[in-house]
Amino acid sequence: MQNKHKAPSFLYLLTGAALCSLTALSTAQAQTDATAVASQAQVSSVPEIEMTPIPPALNSAQVVRATLPNGLKVVIIPDRLAPVVTTQVNYLVGSAEAPEGFPGTAHALEHMMFRGSKGLDKDQLAAIGTQLGGGYNAFTTEDVTRYFYTAPARDLPVLLRIEALRMRGLTLSDKDWEKERGAIEQEVSRDLSSPAYRYMEQLQSLVFSGTPYAHDALGTRPSFDKTNAALLRKFYDQWYAPNNAVLIIAGDVNPVTALEQVRDIFGPLEKRTLPERQKITPKQPSAQTLTFPTDYPVGLATLAFPMPGRTAQDFATADILSDVLSSQRGALYDLVPQGKALETGFEYSPKKYGGFGIALAAFPKGGDSAKILAELRNVLNNIQKNGVPAELVEAAKKREIAQLQFAANSVEGLAGIWSDALTFNDQDSPWAAVKAYQDVTPEAVNKLAASLLNSAHTVAAILTPESSGKAVSEKGFGGAESFASPPDKPVKLPDWAEQALSALEAPVDEPAPSVKILSNGLKLIVWPAHVSHTVQLSGMVEHTPSLQQPKGKEGISAVTNALFSFGTMQHDRLAFQKALDDVPAWEDAGSSFYVQTQTRDFEKGVALLAENELHPAFPEKAFRIIQAQTAQTQAGVLLSPGYLFSRAIKKALVPHDDPTLREATPASIMSITHEDVLSYYQHAWRPDLTTIVITGDITPEKAREVVEREFGAWKNVGPRPDLDLPAIPLNKSSRATVPDKSNLQDEVILAQTLGLQVRNPDRYMLSLGNQVLGDGGFSSLLYKELRVKTGYVYSVGSHFSWGRTRANYSINYGSDPDKVGKAANLALKSLQNMQTYPVTAEELALAKASLLRSIPLQRASLSDIADEYLSLEELGLPLDTGNRAARAYYKATAADVQKAFKKWLRVDGMAEVVKGPQPTW
Numbered sequence: 001m002q003n004k005h006k007a008p009s010f011l012y013l014l015t016g017a018a019l020c021s022l023t024a025l026s027t028a029q030a031q032t033d034a035t036a037v038a039s040q041a042q043v044s045s046v047p048e049i050e051m052t053p054i055p056p057a058l059n060s061a062q063v064v065r066a067t068l069p070n071g072l073k074v075v076i077i078p079d080r081l082a083p084v085v086t087t088q089v090n091y092l093v094g095s096a097e098a099p100e101g102f103p104g105t106a107h108a109l110e111h112m113m114f115r116g117s118k119g120l121d122k123d124q125l126a127a128i129g130t131q132l133g134g135g136y137n138a139f140t141t142e143d144v145t146r147y148f149y150t151a152p153a154r155d156l157p158v159l160l161r162i163e164a165l166r167m168r169g170l171t172l173s174d175k176d177w178e179k180e181r182g183a184i185e186q187e188v189s190r191d192l193s194s195p196a197y198r199y200m201e202q203l204q205s206l207v208f209s210g211t212p213y214a215h216d217a218l219g220t221r222p223s224f225d226k227t228n229a230a231l232l233r234k235f236y237d238q239w240y241a242p243n244n245a246v247l248i249i250a251g252d253v254n255p256v257t258a259l260e261q262v263r264d265i266f267g268p269l270e271k272r273t274l275p276e277r278q279k280i281t282p283k284q285p286s287a288q289t290l291t292f293p294t295d296y297p298v299g300l301a302t303l304a305f306p307m308p309g310r311t312a313q314d315f316a317t318a319d320i321l322s323d324v325l326s327s328q329r330g331a332l333y334d335l336v337p338q339g340k341a342l343e344t345g346f347e348y349s350p351k352k353y354g355g356f357g358i359a360l361a362a363f364p365k366g367g368d369s370a371k372i373l374a375e376l377r378n379v380l381n382n383i384q385k386n387g388v389p390a391e392l393v394e395a396a397k398k399r400e401i402a403q404l405q406f407a408a409n410s411v412e413g414l415a416g417i418w419s420d421a422l423t424f425n426d427q428d429s430p431w432a433a434v435k436a437y438q439d440v441t442p443e444a445v446n447k448l449a450a451s452l453l454n455s456a457h458t459v460a461a462i463l464t465p466e467s468s469g470k471a472v473s474e475k476g477f478g479g480a481e482s483f484a485s486p487p488d489k490p491v492k493l494p495d496w497a498e499q500a501l502s503a504l505e506a507p508v509d510e511p512a513p514s515v516k517i518l519s520n521g522l523k524l525i526v527w528p529a530h531v532s533h534t535v536q537l538s539g540m541v542e543h544t545p546s547l548q549q550p551k552g553k554e555g556i557s558a559v560t561n562a563l564f565s566f567g568t569m570q571h572d573r574l575a576f577q578k579a580l581d582d583v584p585a586w587e588d589a590g591s592s593f594y595v596q597t598q599t600r601d602f603e604k605g606v607a608l609l610a611e612n613e614l615h616p617a618f619p620e621k622a623f624r625i626i627q628a629q630t631a632q633t634q635a636g637v638l639l640s641p642g643y644l645f646s647r648a649i650k651k652a653l654v655p656h657d658d659p660t661l662r663e664a665t666p667a668s669i670m671s672i673t674h675e676d677v678l679s680y681y682q683h684a685w686r687p688d689l690t691t692i693v694i695t696g697d698i699t700p701e702k703a704r705e706v707v708e709r710e711f712g713a714w715k716n717v718g719p720r721p722d723l724d725l726p727a728i729p730l731n732k733s734s735r736a737t738v739p740d741k742s743n744l745q746d747e748v749i750l751a752q753t754l755g756l757q758v759r760n761p762d763r764y765m766l767s768l769g770n771q772v773l774g775d776g777g778f779s780s781l782l783y784k785e786l787r788v789k790t791g792y793v794y795s796v797g798s799h800f801s802w803g804r805t806r807a808n809y810s811i812n813y814g815s816d817p818d819k820v821g822k823a824a825n826l827a828l829k830s831l832q833n834m835q836t837y838p839v840t841a842e843e844l845a846l847a848k849a850s851l852l853r854s855i856p857l858q859r860a861s862l863s864d865i866a867d868e869y870l871s872l873e874e875l876g877l878p879l880d881t882g883n884r885a886a887r888a889y890y891k892a893t894a895a896d897v898q899k900a901f902k903k904w905l906r907v908d909g910m911a912e913v914v915k916g917p918q919p920t921w
Helices: 105-112 122-132 153-168 174-192 195-207 221-226 229-239 255-266 315-326 369-386 390-409 411-424 432-438 442-452 495-501 556-566 573-582 599-614 620-637 641-653 666-670 674-684 700-711 762-773 781-788 817-836 841-857 862-875 881-891 894-904
Strands: 018-020 050-053 062-067 073-078 084-091 135-140 145-152 245-251 288-294 298-307 343-350 355-364 459-465 472-475 514-517 523-528 534-541 586-588 592-598 690-696 734-739 746-753 796-802 807-815 911-916
Touching: 062 255, 073 255, 073 411, 084 153, 084 411, 105 135, 105 145, 105 174, 105 229, 122 145, 122 153, 122 495, 122 841, 145 153, 145 411, 145 841, 153 245, 153 255, 153 495, 174 195, 174 221, 174 229, 174 807, 195 288, 195 298, 195 355, 195 459, 245 255, 245 411, 298 343, 298 369, 298 442, 298 620, 315 343, 315 355, 315 390, 315 432, 315 442, 355 369, 355 620, 369 442, 369 459, 390 411, 390 432, 390 442, 390 534, 390 573, 390 592, 514 700, 523 700, 523 862, 534 599, 534 862, 556 620, 556 674, 573 599, 586 599, 592 599, 599 700, 620 666, 620 674, 641 734, 641 746, 641 911, 690 700, 690 862, 746 817, 762 781, 762 796, 762 817, 762 841, 762 881, 762 894, 781 796, 781 807, 781 817, 796 817, 807 817, 817 894, 817 911, 841 881, 841 894
Parallel strands: 073 245, 288 459, 523 690, 734 911
Antiparallel strands: 018 135, 050 062, 062 073, 084 145, 084 245, 135 145, 298 355, 298 459, 343 355, 472 734, 514 523, 534 592, 534 690, 586 592, 746 807, 746 911, 796 807
């Protein structure tokens, strides 16, 4: 289940949550009281455990809740989706409690929690994190700091020991802080390079002026420059205590056994006297207008205003209001089909004790920002005066309540909604929200809208695109510096970790899904999982626009996909959206499509999806609007630094006449006719190019029955096209720079094409070696060299990208301009070492353990399972590829890895592309 209280995609990281991307992991948010019964010292004392059944719409599992004598609140939620567990430790403190003048203290301490503690130094922590094979990370908000791990379920005791050691034994040395300071300042540079971040930072300072929320949780360089280990130690000693924490455990665990482990590991920690918390009472801001230059392809007009926080009595009413304002049946979205806006949206960003809403509309580069801002004002003013339709309020309530049923479909998501409820919302459980939503009335929504949508307290903003210049190409890879290889030492794990992780278990094959190919060639894959009373269908029509779009009609694929949202032959746009609301169903159609429903409504949802996918209306009036909007958007895209960056990478890797370099332009888009779209759809959308994956509470037999009924009559038109891109030669070394004056930090890609294809078994050896080099999180060689030892970068990674006929390898990082060359040379030196020397036995064992343990973790949500099967189909790989990979990893030797790296990778064949301010070479 997705957390809908996130900022819009272009405003990511801007809700006050300073997400530290130390390793890649999706997140959620959270704060306090679990109305649990205080536990006694004896594990066998049953009365202290409150057994709360999850509502039947999820599953029949039992939630175990307890409060330890030291005040630690514990909630354990079983979920049998996969042999996986997620732990989330929520400290009820964030940037709101930071010392005056040090707004980034909570964020800085979050970083230091990965620098080691008594009994577990930073190298051991990194090694354990990698060996577990899962994701571990943290984020800081104004109210809560959350640390989360996802790992194989059998490793729960390891996760608990890590968190217990960090809860009271953090090292916090001046030496470690000096090293981490460079990394966190790189993070600040990265985020300040985003115009949207700067907008949100200033907006938050206005909406929450005079309160601790006025300062974003990220912090500032000046505050970090004067921060020292003593300050961090004081903050840690004040707030990091078991009686100021909530521990959530979700996954394939025995809750009673898990609670015993929690007691054994956390029980000895002592509670502490907590400081008094600051009271936060936001005031209404005065109306004003902000302006920001951006590197976006389109402009954005926004209107922001205060809204209730998560603990407010009318939070549910505000949440429903935000749903109505963002509804595709609402007046705000109606600006899009009217041709008045390229896109619209409404986002609600609630903190614990206050929040704000943002209505936004996109306009073309060079467009009339005043006009679109006026349109936004008219919409909100009309809603303030006349209210919203009662039917949209009821639809929003129905969706909010139904959406809770999807929580068990992701182990991490399930842990996240419990953390959010107990920490941010002060609720007893996520299901406490159901009654609050049920009690919301249209009258209450309209009353709140009349109060909130007050122009006297609205902050307007215009984010205007500006050009930064053309990309510049140069020959060769410059900056020849020599870096001595740092000494490597094996990491000796603590005994408790060594005992749990040392044995490399032989892989056990995952069972196969049910597969059926319909008579028209459509492939159906079904994976039953009865963890909730919900089902989701995910699908794709295999599509290669660069080969399928007619010459001179580039952009027709985008136009065609956009038109699916304008209804069907049976229902117009509004009627179709109403039909989805009535189910309720979450649906999208196009070359990629999906529908999610509760089990009882699955047939209705699939019928609506098939109606949209197979019988789209594609009205000519809508086509004209979409065509003009797509052309206007593309005019800005072609000049945006982000597009120029991706274009420069592509041009460095493929021949000049490669089909992937075909470029949609305003002229090519405006040359498309309505008949062109109808013809393109008829020939490109084919059942023999379509794969459907159904996961959730359904049997294969029922899934086949429904899909046969709705998609079985779909016919292929004409011969099946060849959608495989031609093979390409190896690229040559090159350099290109893309100016982006809105950035403070350079974004760097070092990339090359590979001579092998995805079916070559050497791919497994390359993946294994890359786990050592750059894909292994904290313990990877690139991370150690470029961040930990030198502080050149904030984040760094290396990746293989596979297609049916092509493959690429890349190293990516972000750094200040004066460090770009140094970081690049050190990265290439690390790559060269992989070819010159075999990885050590310890490195190989760590990489094997990580990849083998990560395989079941990739199936910890129904969406992940569907994505895996669709990806394998797109690559033309067998569905048991995960099993094959596991066997290859298990048998691999250091010589196998070295041979593959030496054979396929070229240190002297990197194309370097830099986006940002002028680099210092």
